[in-house]
Amino acid sequence: MHNCHTHNACIETALEAAVVICDDGGLRFTKLRRAVLELVWTSHGPIKAYDILDQLDSSIASVTPPTVYRALDFLLENGLVHKLSSLNAYVGCSHPHRHHECYFLICTGCGEAMECCNSGLVDAVALTGRQNNFKPKSITLEITGECGDCQGRH
């Protein structure tokens, strides 16, 4: 599903965006946080916390769960990564500067998750909120299925 032939470029772009966002927001983009974000982006698909832990360079930080979860919390809070609840896994946000509501197409074939922003969907959610006198705060929308590439591979 992924279409970046030079994934290194994606990673670099994401890290640079993170630097800008943290600078602008007075946030500290520490070595650890950078390392975790880089691992998230280096993974082509959603990555699990304990896989990040396994891959974390011990010269950067203590390789224990709180280390990773704290870094992930920071990245989540500041819109740099998303958590996919249905997988207990994490993905980099592909447009962190404009972190509006988005959703994910998760392919069971290749394991990748495509981040989408479709105003139709978001509008439908907002409408449903109004109809039910419900005030939405956060949305988890994860669509599991098969991407185009994987449908062809049967």
Added chain:
Amino acid sequence: MHNCHTHNACIETALEAAVVICDDGGLRFTKLRRAVLELVWTSHGPIKAYDILDQLDSSIASVTPPTVYRALDFLLENGLVHKLSSLNAYVGCSHPHRHHECYFLICTGCGEAMECCNSGLVDAVALTGRQNNFKPKSITLEITGECGDCQGRH
């Protein structure tokens, strides 16, 4: 958020519906499965697997995790309950006879989850699938926020 003044009636209705569905499908609605479904329905909000475990009558089944997870798996597979991934919790399906795509409004105030079926939302998901050449199989859509009742309580 919930509007059933006689929640006992909800529970009874749900259990009766389950009997019909299982009979029709040649499925075995055992004592254990019935007990677990009843506990799910008895809880006003989404309930966690280990809370079910705590409440499970030891005269009905062995009070161990596999017991509960197997029963939940059965109920999930047959559309009698839903799992809310964002909470790791379970709720009874309120229209198990017509188990189409639905979604949840989860109130952070009262902890309840309202099950909704809005064709607009489902259509928007289908459309987004087509636009991305993606074949959806299952949808996780959980909207967290505040229900009308709880908005008033400030």
Added chain:
DNA sequence: TCTAAAATGTTATAATATAACATAATGAGA
């Protein structure tokens, strides 16, 4: 009744996440 399949029992452990408290690094104001 016999038997295969389904359900449940049982024990252990995997996978995911947080609590609680200690130490270190940072940066803003004196």
Added chain:
DNA sequence: TCTCATTATGTTATATTATAACATTTTAGA
């Protein structure tokens, strides 16, 4: 520059969620 409050990280332990693997029991149909 020094101080010190804040933020970040280290460390240990444990809570929470879920499954593996194999044994036994129950069930429905031949």
